[in-house]
Amino acid sequence: MRRDTTPEQEVDRMVAAVAEHGFRAVKIKIGERNGRDAESRTGRTRRLVPLLRKELGDEIELSADANGAYSPGQAVRIGRLLEEYDYLHFEEPVPFWEYENAAGVAATLDIPVGLGEQEFSVDALRRIIQSGIDVIQPDVCYVGGITRARQVAELANLAGLPCVPHSSGRSLTAIFTAHLVTAMPACNLFHEWTIEDASSMHIYDPFPTAHNGEVHLSDAPGWGIQIPHPTLQQMNRRVSTS
Known part of the structure; x- marks a missing residue:
C-alpha cells in the first residue's frame, strides 16, 4: 500500500x-x-x-x-x-x-x-449509493461513529451493494471496523488490513495480528480490548464545549 x-x-x-x-x-x-x-x-x-x-x-x-x-x-x-x-x-x-x-x-x-472513505455525512454516502457506485466505503470515525457506520452498511444492504469500510491502520479504528464488518451482512468482501509498521498504534491489548488470512476478535465485553492505565495517563485530554 x-x-x-x-x-x-x-x-x-x-x-x-x-x-x-x-x-x-x-x-x-x-x-x-x-x-x-x-x-x-x-x-x-x-x-x-x-x-x-x-x-x-x-x-x-x-x-x-x-x-x-x-x-x-x-x-x-x-x-x-x-x-x-x-x-x-x-x-x-x-x-x-x-x-x-x-x-x-x-x-x-x-x-x-x-x-466513500472521505465522507462524513450519512446523507452524502446515501447519495453515492444511489448514484450507481458498485462498492460503498465509509470510514467508521470519519462518518461519526459505529451507529452512523451501521446506517451506511444497512443502506448498502438494502441497495444490494457490498460495504467495505475504510480502515488503513491498526489504531482503535481497526477494532471498531472489525466489529462492524463482523456484524453487518453487506460487509461481505475482503476487509482492509495494513502490512505497514503499526507499532505506534499499539496503545491497547490484545493487539490484533493476521494469521492464515484471518483476524480473530476477543469475545470479552465491549470492544474486547483494554487500554493500559499508564498509556491513558500519558494522553492529552480535550473537552468540547459545543
Whole structure:
C-alpha cells in the first residue's frame, strides 16, 4: 500500500506478506493521489498491475486504490487494464468529490468501483449509493461513529451493494471496523488490513495480528480490548464545549 516503491519492490512486499500472513487478497496503490493523471507518464501502474498478477497467480484476489488519481477517461483506461488482469475492485478512481464522474466510470467499467472513505455525512454516502457506485466505503470515525457506520452498511444492504469500510491502520479504528464488518451482512468482501509498521498504534491489548488470512476478535465485553492505565495517563485530554 505504498507509492514510493518500484513495481518490483511493491510486488516483493506483497508476495512476502501473503507468505507470512496467509492473506487471500491484496491491494496496491496506483496513480498519484488526486494527481490529475500525472503518474500515468511514469508507467509505474502499467508495470505494477500485470507484475503482481504474474507473481501471485490466479488464487489471490487483487484490488487497486487510486485515491482520486485520474480523470474519467484515464480512469476508464486504467480500469480496463485492471479488468484484463482480473482485479476484484477499483477504489476511488477519480477525486472523491466528483460523484457524477465516479458514477460514469462505474457505469462504463465491468470491474466494481468503490467510493466513500472521505465522507462524513450519512446523507452524502446515501447519495453515492444511489448514484450507481458498485462498492460503498465509509470510514467508521470519519462518518461519526459505529451507529452512523451501521446506517451506511444497512443502506448498502438494502441497495444490494457490498460495504467495505475504510480502515488503513491498526489504531482503535481497526477494532471498531472489525466489529462492524463482523456484524453487518453487506460487509461481505475482503476487509482492509495494513502490512505497514503499526507499532505506534499499539496503545491497547490484545493487539490484533493476521494469521492464515484471518483476524480473530476477543469475545470479552465491549470492544474486547483494554487500554493500559499508564498509556491513558500519558494522553492529552480535550473537552468540547459545543
